[in-house]
Amino acid sequence: MKARAFSYVRPATVAEALLAFAEAGEGASYIAGGQSLVPALALRLQAPERLIDIAHVAELRGVSCDGEWLRIGALTRHADAHDDPLIARYAPLLALAAPHVAHPAIRNRGTLGGSVALADPASEFPAMMLALDAEMEIAGSAGTRRVPATAFFQDLYQTAIEPGELLVALHVPVARAEHRCAFDEFARRRGDYALVGCGVMLAMPGDVVAEARIAFLSVGSTPMRARAAEAALAGQALDAEAIRRAQAALADDLDPPDDEQVPAAMRLHLARVLLGRLLGRMEMAS
Amino acid sequence: MTAPVAITLSVNGETLTRAAEPRETLADFLRRDLGLTGTHTGCEMGVCGACLVMLDGAPVHGCLIFAVQAAGASVQTVEGLSESAMIADLQRAFHERNALQCGFCTPGVLVTAQWLLARKAAPSREEIRDALSGNYCRCTGYEAIVDAIETVARRRSAGEAASRFLEEPA
Ligand SMILES: Cc1cc2nc3c(=O)[nH]c(=O)nc-3n(C[C@H](O)[C@H](O)[C@H](O)COP(=O)(O)OP(=O)(O)OC[C@H]3O[C@@H](n4cnc5c(N)ncnc54)[C@H](O)[C@@H]3O)c2cc1C
Ligand code: FES
Ligand code: FES
Numbered sequence: 001m002k003a004r005a006f007s008y009v010r011p012a013t014v015a016e017a018l019l020a021f022a023e024a025g026e027g028a029s030y031i032a033g034g035q036s037l038v039p040a041l042a043l044r045l046q047a048p049e050r051l052i053d054i055a056h057v058a059e060l061r062g063v064s065c066d067g068e069w070l071r072i073g074a075l076t077r078h079a080d081a082h083d084d085p086l087i088a089r090y091a092p093l094l095a096l097a098a099p100h101v102a103h104p105a106i107r108n109r110g111t112l113g114g115s116v117a118l119a120d121p122a123s124e125f126p127a128m129m130l131a132l133d134a135e136m137e138i139a140g141s142a143g144t145r146r147v148p149a150t151a152f153f154q155d156l157y158q159t160a161i162e163p164g165e166l167l168v169a170l171h172v173p174v175a176r177a178e179h180r181c182a183f184d185e186f187a188r189r190r191g192d193y194a195l196v197g198c199g200v201m202l203a204m205p206g207d208v209v210a211e212a213r214i215a216f217l218s219v220g221s222t223p224m225r226a227r228a229a230e231a232a233l234a235g236q237a238l239d240a241e242a243i244r245r246a247q248a249a250l251a252d253d254l255d256p257p258d259d260e261q262v263p264a265a266m267r268l269h270l271a272r273v274l275l276g277r278l279l280g281r282m283e284m285a286s
Numbered sequence: 287m288t289a290p291v292a293i294t295l296s297v298n299g300e301t302l303t304r305a306a307e308p309r310e311t312l313a314d315f316l317r318r319d320l321g322l323t324g325t326h327t328g329c330e331m332g333v334c335g336a337c338l339v340m341l342d343g344a345p346v347h348g349c350l351i352f353a354v355q356a357a358g359a360s361v362q363t364v365e366g367l368s369e370s371a372m373i374a375d376l377q378r379a380f381h382e383r384n385a386l387q388c389g390f391c392t393p394g395v396l397v398t399a400q401w402l403l404a405r406k407a408a409p410s411r412e413e414i415r416d417a418l419s420g421n422y423c424r425c426t427g428y429e430a431i432v433d434a435i436e437t438v439a440r441r442r443s444a445g446e447a448a449s450r451f452l453e454e455p456a
Contacts, residue, residue, distance in 0.1 A: 001330065005288035008308035008354045031355070038311075038350045039331040051308065053355055079344070103420025104398070106332060108344040109351065191419040 003041035010053045014139050014166055017054050021164040022141070024050040030166065031055075032075060035102070035110035036118050060113065060168060065090055072170040074113025078102070081112060081125075090174040093132060093199050096183035097124040103191040116152075117167045119159045119222070122193040124185070126153060127223035131181075131199040131215035134172045140165040156221040178205040180286060182278040185217070186270050194218045195262055196270040200278050202238070204286060209233045209242075216271060219256045226253040229275065238286060243279045247272045293357035297322070298366030306353040313337040313348030316363055324364040324393050328422070335421035338394040339363050345397050364393035371449040373400050375438050378451035385434040387425035395421050399435045408439050 011017040021028045029048035031037050032055060040046045054060060060075040063086045070090040081087055081098035088095045094112075101107060101115070101124050115125040116136065129136070129149040136147050138161055147160040154160065161167055175181065185197030196218050203211040212233040214226040228249035236242040256267035290305035297320060306315055311330070316322040316339070326336035330349045337348035340362035367373045376399055379385070386392045395418065402409055402417040409417070414432050423431065442448070 002311075002314075003309040003352075005307070005309050007288050008291065008352070010354075010357075034350055034352070034355065035332065038352070041309075042330050042349070051352075055355065099416075103335070104401075104417055105335065105338055105345040105347055105420055106350075108341075109346050189419070190416060 001042050001044060003038070004044060004047040006041075006048055007050045008053065009050065010056055012056060012058070014057055014059050014168065017052055017057055017166060018139065018141060018164065020050070020052045024052075026163065028052055028164075032114040032117075033077065033110040035106050036114065036120070054166065060166075063087060065174060068174060070172045070174055072112060072172065074111060074117075074167045074169055076112045078107035078110045078112065078115070078125075079104075082107075091132060091172045092175060093128055093181040093183060093201060094125070094172075096181065097128050097197075097199060100124055100183070100185050100187070100194065100197065112170060113167045116170060117159065117161055119153055119157055121156065121220060121222050122218045123223075124183075124194070124197060124199075124217060127197065127215045127217035128183070128199045129153075129170065130223050130225050131201050131213050132172045133201075133213060134170050136160070136170060137168040138165050139168045144168060146171065150225070153222040158222075175201075176203075178203050178210070180204055180282050182282050184274060184278055186274065196267055196274055198271065198274045198278060200275070200282065202233070202282060204238070207237050207286075209236055209238055212246075214246075214275065216254065219254050219267060219271060221257075224254065226250055226275075228252040233279075238279065238283045240283075243276055243283065246279060247276050250275060291354060293354055295353075295356050295358060296360040298362055298369070308352060308354050310353050311349050312339065312341075312351045312353045312356050312361070315353035316348060316361070319353075322363050322365050324368075326390055326393055328390065333420075333422070334391070335394040335398070336391055338397040338421070340367075340397060340401070345401050364396055367396065367400060371452055373448060374453075375441055375446065375448040375451040376400065376434070378453075379434040379437045379441075380431075383430045383434040383437065385426060385430040391421060391423040391425075395423065395431055399438070402435070403439055403442060407443050409435075411436065 027049035031051045061073045081094045136152050152160045180202045183199045185194035187194045201213040212230040229246040232246040232249045256264045258264045290307050294303040313327050316325045328334035328336040332350045338345045339348045
């Protein structure tokens with residue numbers, strides 16, 4: 001099908017973009033890479049009267065690092081997540097997740113900001129924001145603010161971004177020598193949305209796990225941290241026993257819904273298998 | 287406001303200005319306004335890959351970008367790729383290996399193949415399949431497509447220029 005008619009504007013700055021939205025009110029929609037929005041328009045699931053193309057707003061571009069935080073502009077493309085040298089060095093978890101996001105041509109256009117703003121619970125990057133303890137920089141009429149990932153993802157497709165606000169950048173605390181990370185997912189075919197996916201960040205200054213952050217995708221209405229599994233690892237050596245206890249703890253963390261594709265019990269089982277594999281790989285590598 | 291707007295972009299090396307309705311996709315713009323029907327439209331929702339074109343040098347779905355978004359950009363379609371002889375070896379190998387039957391998927395597959403080989407001179411079969419994950423082919427079963435791309439990778443690595451495989455004019 002074809003999209004309904006709309007008007008099109010191309011602001012050059014964040015201020016212009018916010019103004020263009022304020023003028024049009026609820027009838028407006030921002031478009032970044034369009035890789036989720038354009039199919040929704042073609043299927044007429046959405047029919048905005050005005051598209052505000054933010055792809056040429058310079059403030060939303062670029063990746064930079066100040067030593068503590070990596071700033072990833074909202075317009076950074078999925079393909080950059082696996083090619084950008086700063087991301088590879090300071091947020092390697094994103095580089096590990098990127099090849100699992102859709103297909104190459106979609107990765108050439110889709111943006112990290114678009115993926116995180118949309119907050120599809122089956123998407124890789126939103127869940128990785130949780131695993132990385134990232135902060136989202138949001139611009140609105142009252143200025144900009146930073147919202148931690150744990151407060152950002154609120155419900156199905158619901159985030160801390162208010163209508164008309166712009167996601168400007170993702171801020172990720174830089175990975176240090178003591179950090180280990182891993183990502184994997186189960187999907188029926190390469191490029192399909194995952195049945196279950198998981199990203200793990202461990203701080204291991206020595207043989208013991210000082211801090212664990214584990215985030216799952218496709219297990220509920222938002223991406224989710226697995227706090228009980230994290231607690232089962234904290235202060236422990238990463239060995240078979242600790243891994244087994246973390247896997248068992250997932251029953252307290254996850255309560256996946258039943259759907260026609262995957263029953264809840266199977267999803268929980270897949271989550272356990274996945275976490276066991278990832279931690280097992282990290283144990284071998286440490 | 288939803289009326290056609292003038293856009294200027296480069297298509298297959300030629301800079302042109304045309305009026306486009308904001309809701310017209312780049313794929314429809316190429317096919318209907320420019321008569322470049324080599325770019326196919328199948329699902330029109332990013333799933334089948336028949337509509338792939340090069341945008342500023344990288345494959346994107348023509349059905350997932352509006353023509354107005356491409357204003358100022360440089361687009362290469364399968365027509366541009368084949369007329370420049372850049373993919374003559376791919377075309378020959380697809381012919382030799384029967385890597386197309388109905389041919390509906392072929393333009394998109396060629397765009398993917400050209401991009402893959404530009405980035406990686408000797409991809410494994412696994413990497414070729416991975417690159418093709420967004421290209422649906424309902425006819426061939428993919429084996430012949432992977433064979434043909436592998437053959438071209440070998441020929442190019444051996445220094446054979448794509449243009450050597452241009453068909454003689456009939
Ligand atoms: C066939 C197919 C398969 C896919 N498979 C996967 C997959 O396996 N995993 C996955 O994660 N994704 C997948 N995707 C989705 C893809 O990753 C999208 O690119 C991404 O979700 C959205 O990014 P975008 O830049 O294209 O956003 P757009 O489509 O432009 O926008 C999406 C939404 O976010 C809003 N938005 C965008 N940027 C901003 C911003 N900076 N501030 C505020 N709001 C903003 C828009 O208004 C819109 O509502 C798939 C898509 C397709 C078509
Ligand atoms: S027509 Fe664009 S992907 Fe199918
Ligand atoms: S040759 Fe018919 S779809 Fe590929």
